[in-house]
Amino acid sequence: MNYICRAPGCGSRAASRFGVYCSSHKAQLRRHGAIGQRAITKADLKLYRALVVARFAKNQGTVLRSQFEAQWKALVSRAEAIIQAFKAGTPMVRFRREAAREVLKLNKGVKVADLIETVLAIYVMQDQEPRRFKNESAFRTQMVRRVRGLTPLNSDAWTDCKTGKAKRVYRDLAPRTVAVISQWLAEALGVAGLHFAKLERRDHERRQEALKNYRQALGDMQ
Numbered sequence: 001m002n003y004i005c006r007a008p009g010c011g012s013r014a015a016s017r018f019g020v021y022c023s024s025h026k027a028q029l030r031r032h033g034a035i036g037q038r039a040i041t042k043a044d045l046k047l048y049r050a051l052v053v054a055r056f057a058k059n060q061g062t063v064l065r066s067q068f069e070a071q072w073k074a075l076v077s078r079a080e081a082i083i084q085a086f087k088a089g090t091p092m093v094r095f096r097r098e099a100a101r102e103v104l105k106l107n108k109g110v111k112v113a114d115l116i117e118t119v120l121a122i123y124v125m126q127d128q129e130p131r132r133f134k135n136e137s138a139f140r141t142q143m144v145r146r147v148r149g150l151t152p153l154n155s156d157a158w159t160d161c162k163t164g165k166a167k168r169v170y171r172d173l174a175p176r177t178v179a180v181i182s183q184w185l186a187e188a189l190g191v192a193g194l195h196f197a198k199l200e201r202r203d204h205e206r207r208q209e210a211l212k213n214y215r216q217a218l219g220d221m222q
């Protein structure tokens, strides 16, 4: 009996008797959070990050940034507490510990402003291009990928013997670890992300309205 991959239009053999997907779709699901989900790149996020930066500029002199930084710091403290509890012998599930370690790595290797802007930007992108994300799990996974992409610490560096060039391999986290990290990021910055997205939408609607009024005025000319 043949077991065929369940991804739409695939037709390859499933990776195992009990597997639902072929090996490449299995990898895609693990790496990107959903079947058919394409990677959201730094370039994809660039426009949205620019919107976020512009929004911060508009709100200069307010406590906005420091509020978000405080959210992040609270998350870092939480991660530190988890690692300390683990070292003290408290039993805990592996992916929770891994998530905590990952947060501490980010804290060490990434500027807080970059991290905050990236998280807010992906919320704005989700609002404006919802079809780029297959589902919530894909959105969360891409968020963690983009945040981890801010630091070289998360790719294992090795030297290619033939070329002598340093190469970096992106080390994937277990999906459950990704789920914990994204849950924490969403708790820390999700409300802000949704609000930034709402403000962008509102400004867009206002511009459309102004344009409509302008055209109307031209049309009404004697």
Ligand SMILES: [Zn+2]
Binding pocket: 005, 006, 007, 010, 011, 012, 021, 022, 023, 024, 025
């Ligand atoms: Zn497949």
